[in-house]
Amino acid sequence: MCIVCGCGTSSVEEKSALGMQHDHHHSHGVVHAHNDGHAQGHDHFHQVEHGNNANVASVASIDFGTGAAGLSISGVSEARLIRMERDVRSRNDEHARRNRSRLAETGTLALNLLSSPGSGKTSLLVRTIYALKDRFSISVIEGDQRTSNDADRIRATGAPAVQINTGKGCHLDAHMVEHGISRLNLENGGILFIENVGNLVCPASFDLGEESKIVVLSVTEGEDKPLKYPEAFAAAELLLLNKADLLPHLDFDVGLCLANALKINPDLQTLVVSAKTGEGLPAFHAWLEGRSARAASAQSRPAKAEK
């Protein structure tokens, strides 16, 4: 288990000794509770949930006299307050930053694909790789709980693929992707697709260091999916509405679905495509070419300052 990201029993295919190190950056002071201006206040919007201990009746005041010891004596062990102000995702985000700068070094366009299972992410990638492989160096990181089926399908196209099995994990995190990237020889100006675990919820919350997220939805799933699972649609830059070839057999309302998606994210770009027939894919490939050119040109400019 990786305790950095709590990624459970995740494993990266083709294990090797990596000697990865997790940097630890912290800066926060110790503040003794009784001196601390901890009066953040109970504003009307706060839903503070108190446990069953009575010694801290309010976050606005901390009284050592009511603590476990019942008194406070200088030099004797007693409760103290430590300010942390640390984002719980900060460990993930450190890895994401490293991934981002590594990708920028090679001018690689990295895209994180989110969708529910079975929407056709891998089929879209296979078709896209066949269409673009003469013009772009394309690599794929595949995330699934188990099996290397998807990576096998990608490799059959001739493109390199790394399969990450998350075990019980419901999403890829930046640390897993860092391992995945280290196994790929990224070529200048190439494209890296990161196919996330099929799950329209959790993957939306984790930055992997990608340039942007693409959400894939299929027309067999229902027009209200963007409303039911808004996070993925809010985080994405592009929506691919897949399996358009099935539309004649369904009651699916494309306009309603796209309107729902735009309600969640007014800046979302949308394309209706079919991985089976190729409908709409030239527009997606043109989008990729434009984004790739931008990523490659960013590489030739002086490196941006990392926060």
Next chain:
Amino acid sequence: MHEMALTASLVELIEIESQKQSFSRVLVVRLDIGALGGVDPEAIRFCFEASARRGILDSARLEIRIIPGKGWCVDCAKPVEVFDRFDACPECGGCNVRATGGDDIRIRDLEVE
């Protein structure tokens, strides 16, 4: 259930802090959860009970505060507070609100001994 991964991250940050600041027991963990972060406070609480009840956190109390999301109402042209991505502007009642923040999950402070 990405809350489990977040809880594991939370526990690890606190364990690292315990070594740096030399404390052996955490009494209270105060957590701020942004309303737009896609994180369910009850799920965090469940995962905390299920996975953090050992070592320095054995008897720690978890206090969760919900921080409202930040939005920008395009019609009012001003920042507003929202609790959901669907929320209408609290000022004008319109739906032309873009989420601009309030999606993080943050350890505010710890009470330790």
